Amino acid sequence: MSGKSVRIKDIALKAGVSTGTVDRVIHNRGKVAEDVREKVLKIIEEMQYEPNLIARALGANKQYSLGALMPDPSADSYWLEPRAGVEQAEKALRHYGVSVTRYMFDPYSIASFQECADAMLAGGHEGVVISPVFYKESLPYFEALQRAGIPFVIFNSQISEYTPLSYIGSDLYTSGLLAGKLFHYGVPGPCTLLVAHIDEQAANASHLGKKEKGFRNYFAQHHLEEQYTVVAAELDRSNKSAFVAQLDALIEDHPRLGGFS
Incomplete structure (x- = not known):
């Protein structure tokens, strides 16, 4: 049994x-x-x-406050479904005394992230869920949570320096390997493959770095460096004409460009 x-x-x-x-x-x-x-x-x-911990919580009539720090879908529609997931979970757990406060930051603004993270720390929550889009700026908050004994869960972007209750998301390195494998099967060499980081700084986004590392390592592991040249570029869409100029320059500089990732 x-x-x-x-x-x-x-x-x-x-x-x-x-x-x-x-x-x-x-x-x-x-x-x-x-x-x-x-x-x-x-x-x-x-x-x-x-x-039965849930039954015990009901019997104690205890209230649990959780915080969810995540990007605002109005700035990036990718986050519509994660936000819907948080809302669905809150609805399912409401009868058990669980409430969720959402702290929605602009995924393109470090200042917005820090402002929302500060508010989350001051919220007095029993636990928090965090999407650490900005790598360097996230670390002090994880340190503060550990000092305060507040459990946390990380989703979408994994931070290896800290040990959360759990990480929810894909294996980023393996995702990069798979992307490299698909290009190898679908794009004949010799050619150049561009890893394009659009509207994000790769140096401060750990999820991008892990994906790119996996992508590059696929070709290295299979001794394909002479057939496939991998280059990376950060592209900014805030200025349309500058964005188009960046793309034109990349295409001109790499005449054997076979694909974008």
Whole structure:
């Protein structure tokens, strides 16, 4: 029997005692004969009982405040679905006393990120979810969360210097390897492949660096450097004419350009 399906009633039935006795053993309160305690504990271990934390939270009528620091979809539509996911999770957990405060920052503004991150730290949350778009600026906030003992989850961009409760997202390095493999299969060499970082500074975006490293390493691992030359460029779309000029210059400088990544 799996731990998730075991009830206190099941343990009491097998031990031949009341559910109240099992409850006192689990919570180590009240008087229970030592031989009965040992018997109940043994059955608990055998049946792999795990307490229902949600039911316990309902019984305690405790409120839990979570913070979600993430880019504003109005600035980048990519974040529409992540925001919808946070809203769906909050709706599902609302009955268990969970509330979520969203701190939406401009993904192209470090100042906006820092302002929202400061507000999140001051929010008094029991836990937070963070998308660390700006690598260097994120590190002090992870340090502050660890000092305060506030658990955090990272999503979309992994930061290896800290150990969150979990990371939600793709394996960025493997994503780059796969992209390289697809280009190898679909674009005949010899040619040049451009890794284009659009509207983002690769040096301060760890997710971009890991993807690019995987992309480059695919060709290195398969000894394809002579057939495929990989170049990287940062492109800024804020000025349309300058953006077009950048593209024209890249195409002129690399006449054997076979694809963009």
